[in-house]
Amino acid sequence: MAEERPTLAFQTNQSQYVNEVEKIKRRFREATTELRRKHEIRGFYLAHQAIQAAEQCFGIGLEENLLLQSMISGEYLNAGLQHEASELDLKIERSLEGLHDAECRTALQNTLFLRRNKYERLITGIDPSQSINSAHSATNRDGLQQPSHSAPEDRQLRHDTLRRNTTNTSSTLDLMDDWRSPRSDSHLSRPRSLSPVTKSEVAQTTQRSRSRPTTATREAILPWYGASSGSEPDLVIIDSKAKAASIRRNGYDWTQTKVQSSQFASNNLDTYEGKADEWFNCLSHKTHNFIRGPDDRFQSEAYERVRVAVLDTGFSNKNLSERTLTQSFSGKISKFYSFIAGEKHGDGDIDGGGHGTDVLFQLSRVCPNAKLYSYRVARRDNGKLVADKVAVLAALEQAVKDKVDIVNMSFWWPYDDEDVERALHTAQDAGILLFASVSNSGAIWDRNIFYPASSSCVIAVDAADGLGDPAPFNSSTSSGDIKARFTAPGMGVLGIIHPRRSGTSFASPIAAGIAALVLEFARQTPLAGDNASIFLQKREGMELILKKMQVQKTPDPFLFLKPWGLLVDHSGRAGGSGGPGSRRYYVASDVVEELRRKYGYDRGIGDNFINT
Secondary structure (H helix, E strand, O other): OOOOOOOHHHHHHHHHHHHHHHHHHHHHHHHHHHHHOOOHHHHHHHHHHHHHHHHHOOOOOHHHHHHHHHHHHHHHHHOOOHHHHHHHHHHHHHHHHHOOOHHHHHHHHHHHHHHHHHHHHHHOOOOOOOOHHHHOOEEOOOOOEEOOOOOOHHHHHHHHHHHHHHOOOOOOOOOOOOOOOOOOHHHHHOOOOOOOOOHHHHHHHHOOOOOOOOOOOOOEEEEEOOOOOOOOOEEEEEOHHHHHHHHHHHOOOHHHOOOOOOOOOOOOOOOHHHHHHHHHHHHHHHHHHHHHOHHHHHHHOOOOOOEEEEEEOOOOOOOHHHHHHOOOOHHHEEEEEEOOOOOOOOHHHOOOOOHHHHHHHHHHHHOOOOEEEEEEOEEEEOOEEEEOHHHHHHHHHHHHHOOOOEEEEOOOEOOOOHHHHHHHHHHHHOOOEEEEEOOOOOOOOOOOOOEOOOOOOEEEEEEEOOOOOEOOOOOOOOOOOOOOEEEEEOOOEEOOOOOEEOOHHHHHHHHHHHHHHHHHHHOOOOOOOOOHHHHHOOHHHHHHHHHOOEEOOOOOOEEEEOHHHOOOOOOOOOOOOOOOOOHHHHHHHHHHHHHHHHHOOOOOOOHHHHHO
16 A cells, blocks of 8 residues: 655645744744843843744644743843743743643753742742642632742732733633634644754753843843845844933834834735735835835924824733833833723723733834824723723723824724713714724624724724735624725734734724824825815715725725825835925825815815915
8 A cells, every 4th residue: 555645735834834943943042142142131022922933833842832931931040030030930830731741841840940949039038949849739710720829929910910911812702802713724733843952951051050130221122124025023222211202202213114024924925924914014115105205304394293092901011021022112102091990090001911002013013103092991801801881981081181183992892882972972073083893703793893883983994814805703794784894904913912913903903003194194295284184084084085095805895905005106206295296296186185075175175285
């Protein structure tokens, strides 16, 4: 009988796993190098990204994942990051029960015990001679091992908080969180761990003797993304305080907005991640160049930056680990508030599951010059993230006080609410554009558009891949509520707390960011000072312009947004001077004409523009 050969599909998947594993391990090596050079924050950032990528990779098994994590924890400790080492070790400890290799499990337990001797007294004051096995005394609701009750409550709270903020878990049904497409059956026959890290390497790493840095200085990091679609991101060391002050004073440096290429797919258009990255590449090279103008000339104009408020779970900015992850865009967060009952108003810098932080990140990528406001209105309740009605009402009122231009709401309720509807109308009357995600429920619910996306005040947003194909979890367009259904990338988009995100929650802020780009264009030459801006801040007016940059790819009336359908100069001159004959002047004329047809030629729309 002839030997059965692997199928072509399996061979292709195996080759993909090999390439992915090698890239992930290269990232681990880079992180190790930076930690040994005492670049603690840069090393931590690289290590965190590598760990999350490894956990999602089919080509890396549990045993190798834990060995890699243990290696990084040892490097944390040698670099003086005792808290980070402690938190990562707790994560490893909770995963040991699922490890079937008894020899490896014993080796890891011994390694964890040796490290605990070094950092326990510094962090918790617990007797380091306590055996690590005695810590397995309780189990949480996820079936993960908890440390013994001898640990102080504040230590356990800190560990649980970090686990919620840094592990890749699905957050909620009520808040439209990370939707994950089911894994293919190929994992049943996937290759075993490739080029595994040996136990001796772990031992050598964890026993390395290094002195703690004598300075407490923390270097902030900012991803610098190469223009080449296949290049991997480098990191540039900057002064975080000076950078934040510069952003608030002068606006964001547009030269920092080049899009990160997919770390593992190199814009492979057969993957959701590659498709999403391709959309952002087009946005950066076409629309962002147009908004900046030749030699960034329009960035020096004295116009007011667009303000965008996000009603979500908050912004991760409480501790060193979170500030490290969000450093690339935290300077654009003008304010963060909490409206949750029992929390202080200034507690908006916490984010239990990272949902709000990743929503803010999408906005920062689409409209880098926008001023962002984070309003915390949702938190975990019985294992789900649920938006609180009272908090939403207070946040909408605050948005009016802060004079924001756009509000994004990536949450839903299965029912309408009169109080919230009144607040939405008040915000709309104040000139605020309202965006909300529709749902991730497909056809399983009777209602197709959930609230507040169903409100007449709100622009509803569904998800698509980066090439415009609607997401499979979008709801029906032929039954239930009928209204314009815009779509934006919401499958495999880049995240900060999680490496990749999917769901209408992350499509909505991208659509809101596109609207912010339109408003920013209207505040520049040649429309600066014209009444066009007033009418663009009406829902109907903005929808008119959004429809000029959409394409309907399928029979379903999903309007896929591509800003370069309007905000672009194919001649390569970035729109020109804005004077007659330039592409920028033509686009401004097009916007003015659309608004005049809708609102009338006697409303002063375009008068300043035409006279100029």
